[in-house]
Amino acid sequence: MNALIQVNNLRFAYGDAPVLEDISLDVNAGEIIALVGADGAGKSTLLQLLVGQLKPDEGELRVLGLNPTNPDLRSDLAYMPQGFGLYLDLSVQENLAFFADLHGMDREHSATKIRDLLARTGLNGFEDRRAGQLSGGMMQKLALACALVTEPKVMFLDEPTTGVDPVSRRAFWRLLEAVRNDGVAILYATANMDEAERCDRVTMLDQGQVIRQDTPLALVAETEGQLVSVQGKGVRGYRDALREFPGVAFVFPVGPRLNVWLHSGIRLETFREQLASNFSGLEVQPLTPTLHDAAVRQLASSEEAGRGS
Numbered sequence: 001m002n003a004l005i006q007v008n009n010l011r012f013a014y015g016d017a018p019v020l021e022d023i024s025l026d027v028n029a030g031e032i033i034a035l036v037g038a039d040g041a042g043k044s045t046l047l048q049l050l051v052g053q054l055k056p057d058e059g060e061l062r063v064l065g066l067n068p069t070n071p072d073l074r075s076d077l078a079y080m081p082q083g084f085g086l087y088l089d090l091s092v093q094e095n096l097a098f099f100a101d102l103h104g105m106d107r108e109h110s111a112t113k114i115r116d117l118l119a120r121t122g123l124n125g126f127e128d129r130r131a132g133q134l135s136g137g138m139m140q141k142l143a144l145a146c147a148l149v150t151e152p153k154v155m156f157l158d159e160p161t162t163g164v165d166p167v168s169r170r171a172f173w174r175l176l177e178a179v180r181n182d183g184v185a186i187l188y189a190t191a192n193m194d195e196a197e198r199c200d201r202v203t204m205l206d207q208g209q210v211i212r213q214d215t216p217l218a219l220v221a222e223t224e225g226q227l228v229s230v231q232g233k234g235v236r237g238y239r240d241a242l243r244e245f246p247g248v249a250f251v252f253p254v255g256p257r258l259n260v261w262l263h264s265g266i267r268l269e270t271f272r273e274q275l276a277s278n279f280s281g282l283e284v285q286p287l288t289p290t291l292h293d294a295a296v297r298q299l300a301s302s303e304e305a306g307r308g309s
């Protein structure tokens with residue numbers, strides 16, 4: 001099966017500043033692929049290249065088999081940039097109708113589609129409300145509805161749930177999963193690992209390079225070492241000391257405790273005993289890592305590798 005979104009050995013720089021280096025990825029019909037990375041990792045730039053707003057310096061990009069700048073892609077491709085550009089003075093209904101008109105949809109078809117999207121997003125009853133007067137969560141749902149009005153085959157979403165409360169975020173995801181189940185290929189940029197965990201596969205970007213690419217489960221399972229929590233009175237004050245402690249790969253605070261990645265081959269009992277002989281009152285418990293924990297470990301390894309080279 002040919003992937004609907006294909007990126008092969010892409011390189012892009014702003015002037016002399018490299019932004020993306022040797023990026024390859026693909027997204028099949030009915031898949032949501034997360035593009036994760038810290039601010040500035042290059043996520044938005046990659047999406048802008050895939051919607052034809054920027055041109056690559058090297059490599060090949062294909063969306064539905066075409067060059068992203070090909071005008072034939074217009075109604076098959078939906079793009080939600082950060083701070084999606086709704087028309088705040090227009091009503092919910094008018095925004096949807098505007099996007100349908102922009103893509104030349106015939107009125108009868110677009111009216112049916114808009115009714116369906118209003119129902120699916122729970123925005124029915126709000127048709128006449130100005131977009132600028134919607135809550136953040138409803139605005140994002142309207143933005144998604146506008147993106148879906150042309151029944152696209154591929155979607156590029158750039159951190160669409162930033163600033164949205166957790167309940168609205170869950171509702172947004174239910175909608176998105178229904179879109180995925182209809183066979184749409186979705187590339188989803190996010191800095192949020194809980195969202196990445198819901199995707200079929202994850203591409204981790206760090207400073208413009210792909211550092212890992214796999215299913216969320218595999219990314220967690222393949223992470224080297226063991227994760228433990230260290231708790232006890234004043235434990236956060238030991239963060240620096242623990243960083244230098246034998247067998248410790250990485251330390252990060254989570255609420256009142258410290259989570260510690262141990263290097264592979266370090267036995268939990270040995271670590272516990274060594275810790276007890278150096279610090280009093282600390283308790284060590286093994287943890288099942290999440291994708292967030294695995295990503296933290298991965299970024300630490302890639303920083304170490306960068307320092308070593």
Ligand SMILES: Nc1ncnc2c1ncn2[C@@H]1O[C@H](COP(=O)(O)OP(=O)(O)OP(=O)(O)O)[C@@H](O)[C@H]1O
Pocket residue numbers: 014019037038039040041042043044045046
């Ligand atoms: N128009 C521009 N001109 C020059 N450099 C830019 C431009 N836009 C982005 N950059 C740089 O390119 C790099 C990647 O930025 P990009 O916005 O793609 O990252 P991101 O992962 O999407 O982060 P964020 O979530 O903060 O948007 C950053 O170093 C950024 O400063």
